[in-house]
Amino acid sequence: MDNRKPCKKSSRRWWKDAVVYQVYPASFKDSDGDGLGDIDGITSKLDYLQELGVNVVWLSPIYKSPQEDMGYDISDYYDIHPPFGTIDSVNRFIAELEHRGMKLVMDLVVNHTSTQHTWFVESALSKENPRRHWYLWRPPISQSAWTYHSATNEYYLSLFSPHQADLNWENASVRDAVHQVARFWLDKGVSGFRMDVINLIAKDQRFPDAEVVHPGQQYQPGDQYFANGARLAEYLLELRREVLSKYGILTVGGMPFLDDEEKRLEIVRAEEGCLDMIFTFKMMGLDMVPEEGRFSFKPWCVGNMEKVLGRSQSMTTKMGWPSLFCENHDQPRSVSRWCDDSDAHRVAGSKLLCLMQATLTGTLYVYQGEELGMRNVPASWGPEEYKDIESINYWKWVCSKWSPGSAEMNKAKDLLRRKARDNARTPFQWEATANGGLCPAGVTPWMRVNDDYPIVNAAAQVAMGKANERTALVSPYRFWQRALEIRKQHADLFVYGDFELIESMHPAVLAFKKSCESTSDVSITVLNYSGEEAEFAIPKDCPVHSWVMGSYDSLSTGKPKEGRIQLLPWEGLVGCCTVAT
Ligand code: GLC
DSSP, rough: OOOOOHHHHTTOHEEEEEEEOOOOOOGTTEEESSSSSSSHHHTHHHHHHHTTTOEEEEOOOOEEEEOOTSSSSOSSSEEEGGGGGHHHHHHHHHHHHHHEEETEEEOOOOEEETTHHHHHHHHHHOOOOTTTTGGGGGGSOOOEEEEGGGGGTTTEESSSSSTTTEETTHHHHHHHHHHHHHHHHTTOOEEEEEETGGGGOOOTTTTOOOOOOOSSSOOOOOOOSSSSTTTTHHHHHHHHHTTGGGOOEEEEEEOTOOOOOOOOHHHHHHTTTSSSEEETTTTTGTTTTTTGGGGGOOOOOOHHHHHHHHHHHGGGTTTTOOOSSOOOOTSSOOHHHSOOTTTTTTTHHHHHHHHHTTSSEEEEETTTTGGGOOOOOOOOGGGGGOOOOOHHHHHHHHHHHHHHHHHHHHEEEEEEEEOOOHHSOOOOOOOOGGGGGGGGSOOOSSOOOOOTTTTSSHHHTTSSSTTTTOOSSSSHHHHHHHHHHHHHHTTHHSOOEEEEEEEOOSTTEEEOOOOOOOOEEEEEEEOOOSSSSSEOOTTSOOOOEEEEEETTTHHTTTTTTSSSSEEEEHHHHEEEOOOOO
C-alpha cells in the first residue's frame, strides 16, 4: 500500500493522525507514596505510552481544586492540585514529552468553576461586587439546578453539583479571563485542549423551568435551555480568533446534548468551524433509557451501533472531522459494556473493540487501561467502594427511596455496577504486586484496585510477545500496539479513508469497508458482537488478499479469503482487499 498521497476529501493535519491517550491522574501512577497518582508518576511512564504508539497525552484536570468532582471543579487555573505536583512538575512533564516527540492536551473546564475559586468567592460577597455578574445569580426560585446562597439571599446556577458554579459567558470579562487562562497554558507548551461540556457555556438567558415530561423522575430534561444556546458559535469563534488560532493546536469539545447534525457541522466544519472536533455521546446512549439518564440500562443492538457509526463517519464528506472513542473517565469499561468481560471472552472482545476503533476514520482517543482490556468493578463490591460524586448522590437518592433488599434497590445496585463512572477510575493495573503497582505495598490507594489485577496488568501483557510477532495469542496491549502501528502505516486508508457499511446479513455482525481513492487501497473490518459463532459472506467485489489482524491472532488470520467465513465468538477481523474501487 502506498501511503504518501492523502485521500482527497480531507487535508492532513497532525491532530488528525494523532493517537491521543487519556490519563486520569489520580489513578495512573503514584510517585511519592501517598496512594494518589501524580504528574511525576505520569512522567515516569512515558516510555510505556510511547511504546504503545501514543503520541499525545490528554490529562484530565490537574489544576488546584477541592476535588468535589475529581478536579472538574477548579479553584485556580494557574496552579496545580498539590498532591499531583507543582507547575515545575508540569514543566518537566512537557519537556519529557517533547523529548519523545509527544504532545500534551489539557482539559479546559470553563463552563463552571469551583465555588472555592476566588472569582466565585468575590462574586458571592455582595450583589454589588464587581465580580457579581461573573456567575449567574437570580432571586429565589425553586429549581434543582440553582443553589441557595443565604448571605445575599439569591440563587446561583450550578448545573453540576452545588460546588460547581456556572460562569456567565455573557459577561465579556469572563470571556477575557478564559482567554488568558488558555494563553497561559499554550505559552507553556501545551498543544491542545479538550474542552469540558463546552456547549453549555451558551444558555437561554430566560432560564425557564424545564417542563415536567417524566413525572416521578429525579430530574427533568432541560438541555434545550442550558445547552447549545444562540451564542455558542460566537463565543467559540472569539476564543479561536483571540487565542487558539495563533498556536496550531488540537481542539476537541465535549458536547453532550448535541444531536443536530447541522449544529455539529457548524462547530467542526473545516477552516471556518469553531473547533477541530467534538465528542458526542450517541453511542453511549445506545444502552441507556433516555428519560432515566445515566443509571439506566436497555439492551442495545448492532443495527443501532451501525447507524451511529455511519452518521459520525459521514461527517468527513461534509468537511467535518470525527473523534473516535469507546471509553473515557465518565463511561464504564468498553469490554464490560459492549462485549463480554468474562475470563473466556475478555481478551477477544477487547481486541474486537480495538480493531473497530483503529480502522475508523477520525482522531483516535484511547483511555488508560483500555489497552489492557480492563474491566468494570466486580459485582461483589458494595456501594461504599464508589467514590464518584455522581454515584454517591445516586446511591443516597436510592437509599432515601427504597429499603435494603427491595427489588428496586437491587436493581439500582446493578445499574451502579454497570454504569458508574467509578468503573473507569479504578487504579491503573501496572503489575501483579500489591495495589496493582499504583502505589507501594502498605499504602492505601485512594480507590480500591480492581480484584483482577494479578491477571489483568501491564507487566504481564507487555511480556506477552512483541508487536510484530504472530504468536498464538498476543495480549490486548501488544494487539493495540500492532493495530496502532498498522493504522499509522496506512493512515490514508484507516485515518483518512472513506467509510462504507457492509450489509452483514447477521444481526450480531458489524462490518465496514474503508477505501482510499488516491491509493486504491481497500480494507474490510468484520466484527462479531456476540458470544456465538456467526457466518459472514465476504463481499464479492472485495476479496481479501490478506487478513491483517484478528482477535484470535493466527487462528483469525488463517481464515479463507473469499466466500463465507465462520466468525468465532467476539471475533474481530481486518482484511486488506485486492480490488480497486
Ligand atoms: C464533564 C466531565 C465530567 C464532569 C462534568 C462536569 O462531563 O467529563 O467528568 O463531571 O463535565 O465538569
